[in-house]
Amino acid sequence: MRLTAILSMAAKAAFPKDYRYGTSRPWTIAAKRLNPPGKKRRKMFIEPIAYEDWSVFKGDTVEILSGKDKGKQGKVAQVFRHRNWVILDGLNTHFRYIGKTADYRGTYIASEAPLLIRDISLVDPTDRKPTEVEWRFTEEGEKVRVSLRTGRIVPKPVFQRRDGIVPQQWKDGPKDTSPEETLEKTYTPSLKTLEEEVMEKLGIEEPRRNRKTY
């Protein structure tokens, strides 16, 4: 019993408390090479930002405040909350070779480096300048981001699915139930189980009972 417990602990300890997250997902080979089990690195100090106070989302337009591409605006491609990182499309890039084989030197591509939240600022949609943003409630009760300089609402970017499906423009296939039929309420509450109801409907009578087992 102790051995399986230890093995399950070893499997669960894939993300210990001091696991250093990188840009690769933890189950990939690159991440496993950086974080083999048992490796301890210096503690990474990350500014704690509460879940409700997080202001940057994937698809937002932000401006870089410091670094190589200072002053440029870009769209957020990926957000890492555990390290307060943000990766912008095509900005803050360095170059590397990818797909290198024994005889081929590989393709030279630009790969983006992550930026800290502190070096990023959301852009006001009206005057397209960087602003500080605060979470406030509208009169309807909706939580929105408000730019402190101008007071305009910064709308949340539209969430795009990875498979490219836009739900409102979906055309139903032959095996799809339409929304009206799905949301139809046909349940009549009753104290019978499903099996008893089906038996009643089909007129099946079962007078035999199971023998009592002890």
Next chain:
Amino acid sequence: MGVLNALRRGIVRGADRMAEFTSKRGSRTHYKGRGAQPTGVLTSSRKFVPIQAMIPQFVVPDLEGFRLKPYVSYRTPVGTEPAVTPEGLFSEAVAQQIQKDFEEGSFDKEQLEKYGFEPTQEGKLFKLYPKNFI
């Protein structure tokens, strides 16, 4: 490198003695099933006699006019029905009848069977506890 050190690094030596011994392990002469229910009886002459009542049969009602399909459209908004709770089921199925009877004056504490109360599960085909159906 001691045992504790190896454990701390996440490497444990030796076979897992607590793993389930399934039919995939053991020699090729080792016969073990995976827990299928029998559908008949083995007689003394080692002949297997299937019993029709033990073979499961699907009872499907007539699906005439049934409009639900296997998949749901992406355009469907998230539903807002509350989850079915015992209290909710009681209040929808039984409470109104009890209230009506109480107001008429014909509510009897000793005769709760007419509202669906079952004092024991004995004699029922589908018992709720211990549950004898899946």
